[in-house]
Amino acid sequence: MGEMVVGLYVFVLAALAGSEVISKVPPTLHTPLMSGANAISGIAVIGALVISAQANTPIVQILGVVAIAMAMVNVVGGFMVTDRMLQMFKKK
Amino acid sequence: MDLSFLFDLTYLVSATLFVVGLKRLQSPATARQGNALAALAMLVAIVATLVENDVLSWTGILIGMTVGSLIGALAARMVKMTDMPQMVGIFNAFGGGASALVAGAEFVRIQQMGAPMATSTGLSIGLGSLIGAVTFTGSFVAFGKLQGLISGNPITFPLQKTFNALLFLAALALGAGLSGAFALGGLTPLTVFMVFIGISLLLGALLVIPIGGADMPVVISLLNSYSGLAAAAAGFVVGNMVLIISGALVGAAGLILTIAMCKAMNRSLANVAFGTFGGESATAQVASGDKPVRSIDAEQAAMVLAYAQSVVVVPGYGLAVAQAQHELRKVMEILEERGVDVKYAIHPVAGRMPGHMNVLLAEADVPYDKLFDLDEINDDFQRTDVVLVVGANDVVNPESRSPQSVIAGMPILDVDRAKNCIIMKRSLSPGFAGIDNPLFYLDGTMMFFGDAKVSMSDLAREVREA
Numbered sequence: 001m002g003e004m005v006v007g008l009y010v011f012v013l014a015a016l017a018g019s020e021v022i023s024k025v026p027p028t029l030h031t032p033l034m035s036g037a038n039a040i041s042g043i044a045v046i047g048a049l050v051i052s053a054q055a056n057t058p059i060v061q062i063l064g065v066v067a068i069a070m071a072m073v074n075v076v077g078g079f080m081v082t083d084r085m086l087q088m089f090k091k092k
Numbered sequence: 093m094d095l096s097f098l099f100d101l102t103y104l105v106s107a108t109l110f111v112v113g114l115k116r117l118q119s120p121a122t123a124r125q126g127n128a129l130a131a132l133a134m135l136v137a138i139v140a141t142l143v144e145n146d147v148l149s150w151t152g153i154l155i156g157m158t159v160g161s162l163i164g165a166l167a168a169r170m171v172k173m174t175d176m177p178q179m180v181g182i183f184n185a186f187g188g189g190a191s192a193l194v195a196g197a198e199f200v201r202i203q204q205m206g207a208p209m210a211t212s213t214g215l216s217i218g219l220g221s222l223i224g225a226v227t228f229t230g231s232f233v234a235f236g237k238l239q240g241l242i243s244g245n246p247i248t249f250p251l252q253k254t255f256n257a258l259l260f261l262a263a264l265a266l267g268a269g270l271s272g273a274f275a276l277g278g279l280t281p282l283t284v285f286m287v288f289i290g291i292s293l294l295l296g297a298l299l300v301i302p303i304g305g306a307d308m309p310v311v312i313s314l315l316n317s318y319s320g321l322a323a324a325a326a327g328f329v330v331g332n333m334v335l336i337i338s339g340a341l342v343g344a345a346g347l348i349l350t351i352a353m354c355k356a357m358n359r360s361l362a363n364v365a366f367g368t369f370g371g372e373s374a375t376a377q378v379a380s381g382d383k384p385v386r387s388i389d390a391e392q393a394a395m396v397l398a399y400a401q402s403v404v405v406v407p408g409y410g411l412a413v414a415q416a417q418h419e420l421r422k423v424m425e426i427l428e429e430r431g432v433d434v435k436y437a438i439h440p441v442a443g444r445m446p447g448h449m450n451v452l453l454a455e456a457d458v459p460y461d462k463l464f465d466l467d468e469i470n471d472d473f474q475r476t477d478v479v480l481v482v483g484a485n486d487v488v489n490p491e492s493r494s495p496q497s498v499i500a501g502m503p504i505l506d507v508d509r510a511k512n513c514i515i516m517k518r519s520l521s522p523g524f525a526g527i528d529n530p531l532f533y534l535d536g537t538m539m540f541f542g543d544a545k546v547s548m549s550d551l552a553r554e555v556r557e558a
Contacts, residue, residue, distance in 0.1 A: 004212040007328050007336050014107075014337040018344035021111060024118045027440055027465045030349060030447025033117055034180050034316055036127055037345040040110060041187035041319040043134065043338040046141050047194035047326040051201070052153050053145035060201045061149070065156040067193035070186040072160025073167070078183060079131040080168035081176075085451050086124040092459035 032085045039078025045071035095144075102140040103334040109133030110338055114345075120460045137334050173455045174412050177445040181235035181312050187319035187342075188227025191326040192289070195220030198329050199270075199285055213329070214271030220325030221285075222263055222292045227318040229296035234312055237305050238444065244305025253366060256298050263291045303364065306524040309445045310353045310364045317346025349446045356440035356466075358492075358502040385520070388538045390547065393514050394554030396538070397423075400477035400512075402433040404469065406505055407449055408442055410483020410517070411544055417456035419548035420482060424458075426555045436462050437469040437479075437505050439487035466503055476510040483516065483544050485523030490530055499525045513537045516547050 025033050048071055052064030110133045116126025147153065171179045195217045202209050209217075236242035266288040270281060303311055320342025327335025354361055388396075397403060405424065411417060424434045436458060442449035450463055464472075473479065481488055488507045491497040507513050508531050519541065520532060531537055540547060 002212070003331060004216075004328065007331075007333070010333055011324055011336050011340050014340035015344045017111060018114070018341040019348060021115050021118075022341075022345045022348050025114075026118070026120075027352070027438070027447055028450040028460055028463055029117055029120060029123055030352070031176055031180075031443075031445055031451045032123060032127070032447070033345060034313070034349060034446060035176070035183070036114075036117065036130060037316055037320065037342045038180055038183035038187065039134070040130060040338050041184075041316075041323050041342045042190070043137065043335050044187060044190040044194055044323045044326050046137055046332055046335050047323075047330045048156070048190060048197075049138070049141045049153065050145055050330045050332065051194055051197045052156070053142075053147045054201070055148065055152075055197075056201060057204055060197050060204070061152050063193050063197035063200065065152040067190045067197065068153060068156030069160035069163075070193070071190035072157050073164040073186050074183050074190070075134055075164065076161040077164030077168045077179075079127060079134070080165055081171060081179065082127045083124060084168060085173070085176075085454070086120070086127055088451070088454040088457075089120040089123070089460045090454070090457070091121070091461050 028089075032082050035078055035085065036082045038074055039082060042071045042074030042078060045075060099140055099144045100333075102136060103332070106133045106137040106140070107334050107337040109136065110334075110341060114341060141332075173451055174444075176448060176451065177308065177312060177443075178235050178238045180316065180445060181231050181238055181308075184312060184315040184319045185228050185231035185235065188224045188231060188315070188322045190224075191319070191322035192221045192224025192228060192292075194326040195224060195329050196285070196289065200282070203282055209272065211271050216325055216328035218267035218270055218288070220322055220329050221289060222267060223318055223325060224322035225289055225292035226296035226299065227315050227322055229293045230300045230318075231296075231312070231315045233297050233300040234308055234315060237300075238308050238312075242301075246304045247301040252298070252302060256295065259291055259295045259298070263288060263295060266291070299365070302366070307357075307364050309441060309443075309448075310350055310357075310359075310361070312445060313346055313349040313353055314361075315346070317343050317350060320344075320346055352440060353446055356503060358499070383533045385532050385539045386537065388514070388540055390540070390550035390554045393538070393540050393551055394558045396478055396512060396514060397427060397432070397480065397551075398430060398555055398558035400427075400432055402476050402478075403427060403435075404472065404476050404479050404507075404510070405434070405436045406479060406481045406484050406488060406507060407436065407438070407453065408482065408484025408487065409444060409449075412443065412449070412452050412483075414483065414544035416482070416545040416548045417452055417458075419545060419552055421453075421456045421458050423548060423552045423555055426552065434462065435464055435469065435472070437507075438463055438465055439484070439505055440466065442484065442487060466505060470506050473506045473509040477512065479507040479510040479513045481507060481513065481515045481517075482548075485517070485529055486525045488529070488531055489523070489525070489527070491527060498527060507531065508534060508536075511536060514540055516540045516542070516544055518543065
């Protein structure tokens with residue numbers, strides 16, 4: 001199997017597993033779920049780091065740095081604001 | 093044993109932590125820990141990437157990480173809970189933008205090496221930049237609508253759908269050309285790529301402008317899903333499994349929330365996307381005319397509430413606009429001290445994004461075990477003495493049961509089945525759907541007109557004395 005096909009297998013299975021897990025998140029936590037998903041979509045930082053590490057020209061380097069910054073806004077902002085919300089949820 | 097195997101295992105640990113973290117989000121009791129696990133997963137992935145790749149220059153990487161982290165931390169601390177939809181909107185834009193940049197940078201890198209591009213690489217780059225760019229501009233338009241920078245009304249022009257469809261086809265054709273499906277004449281691949289990105293950016297904005305402000309919860313959920321798909325595509329570009337897995341998780345989360353929102357409004361996704369419905373200022377004529385309503389003041393409302401055995405509160409976005417959550421919680425606490433059974437019924441579209449109202453009430457120290465969603469509470473209304481509706485309208489409109497209504501089939505909270513219903517509202521004006529609400533004219537209904545915050549403070553005082 002080519003690398004692409006392996007990737008597709010992983011993608012489909014992860015999406016199915018994710019759906020199973022996430023569909024059981026109660027509506028009361030849907031906003032934190034979404035901001036948490038924001039943070040996880042900051043995983044693009046991994047791609048940006050790989051690109052930046054191998055950057056062969058200034059243009060690629062600049063694109064990489066901007067991508068790192070944007071993704072890190074999501075990572076740090078997303079996890080922090082989710083934590084801020086979740087600590088407000090208290091039981092009586 | 094070679095090192096790359098170790099790194100692959102580390103990424104597997106990271107991916108597993110992401111899934112376990114999301115699983116902990118299934119209960120408010122474990123959710124905070126789940127979020128921390130997901131953050132740990134991210135840290136593991138970042139460190140592994142930095143160690144695995146021979147970094148040529150640390151300067152750019154450190155600058156990017158520092159600047160991004162500072163902006164993110166600042167935003168997370170400063171944002172008001174009422175503004176969460178806007179924040180999620182902007183973050184969707186950044187996520188999509190980052191993935192598009194990764195795809196774009198890889199394209200430029202391959203071009204400059206002069207190496208031929210494999211079709212699979214070309215395809216991933218095309219998909220990553222297309223979805224990423226659409227998410228980027230689409231999210232900014234959604235942000236603008238939520239923030240009031242752009243009119244919340246649908247913005248339309250003649251042949252809009254045809255034009256968008258042509259743009260999409262043009263983007264697909266250029267993408268196929270870039271992937272090596274056919275020759276592109278005398279144009280350099282870089283020029284074609286720039287045009288491709290330009291079209292994708294334009295498409296993102298054009299797809300969101302015809303959607304009304306009231307439908308933004310669906311739109312930001314969908315864009316959330318896109319930002320995940322863009323990240324997964326970036327994962328194919330750089331060949332990293334943890335990116336593909338996390339991207340798939342986010343894609344699934346966004347899609348589930350999108351479907352939940354559509355169901356709550358009884359609309360199909362196509363209807364939301366192309367229906368140009370849900371403007372901020374519904375102007376439909378309401379024939380409320382001269383039907384009599386029973387109007388009460390704070391003292392009368394306090395009497396009805398204080399001598400009830402069970403009270404269910406239905407908060408709508410009007411409550412948050414008036415910033416009356418804290419006063420509401422105080423009133424309910426006084427009632428509970430008197431022995432009244434108090435519950436909160438939350439409609440899925442009560443706030444401006446999925447679960448928004450729950451966060452706003454949690455911020456006002458309402459315990460989460462008092463919050464019930466539509467399916468959990470609807471059977472309770474017929475055994476409820478008094479329902480207090482604050483700043484909500486369409487979600488309690490019994491018209492939805494009549495097949496001719498514009499909101500026919502929309503799931504509502506069955507508050508009209510309770511013995512009495514107090515509706516706290518500024519006037520008899522209609523909600524987003526622009527239709528009259530028969531609930532206002534029922535025998536058991538009492539209208540308590542006024543600003544939610546002022547009315548609620550008056551109510552707190554009167555209930556204390558009752």
